[in-house]
Amino acid sequence: MTTNLPPRVTATDLVPETAWFKSSYSSQDNGNCIEVADLGLRIGVRDSKQKGGAALVVAPSAWSAFVSLAASEKIR
Numbered sequence: 001m002t003t004n005l006p007p008r009v010t011a012t013d014l015v016p017e018t019a020w021f022k023s024s025y026s027s028q029d030n031g032n033c034i035e036v037a038d039l040g041l042r043i044g045v046r047d048s049k050q051k052g053g054a055a056l057v058v059a060p061s062a063w064s065a066f067v068s069l070a071a072s073e074k075i076r
Contacts, residue, residue: 015044015055022048036063 019037026033026048035051037044043063046055058066 015039017051020044020046020051 015037019039020035021037022033022035033048035046035048037046037055039057041060042057043060044055044057045063047053
């Protein structure tokens with residue numbers, strides 16, 4: 001049985017490479033880093049080592065809440 005699936009869409013298909021940025025606190029040796037892109041009504045988050053892979057897309061309010069929680073060191 002063959003299933004016709006739509007083509008795989010990746011983060012780089014939807015957002016120009018120049019829209020993604022990595023924190024200046026990230027190591028430059030391709031460690032455990034993420035990149036973030038402002039998509040207008042959403043925020044994209046992806047693994048910096050797999051730029052052509054999947055991206056997590058969240059509402060700006062969810063991203064803001066996550067960043068605030070991470071900055072408070074309650075999840076470290």
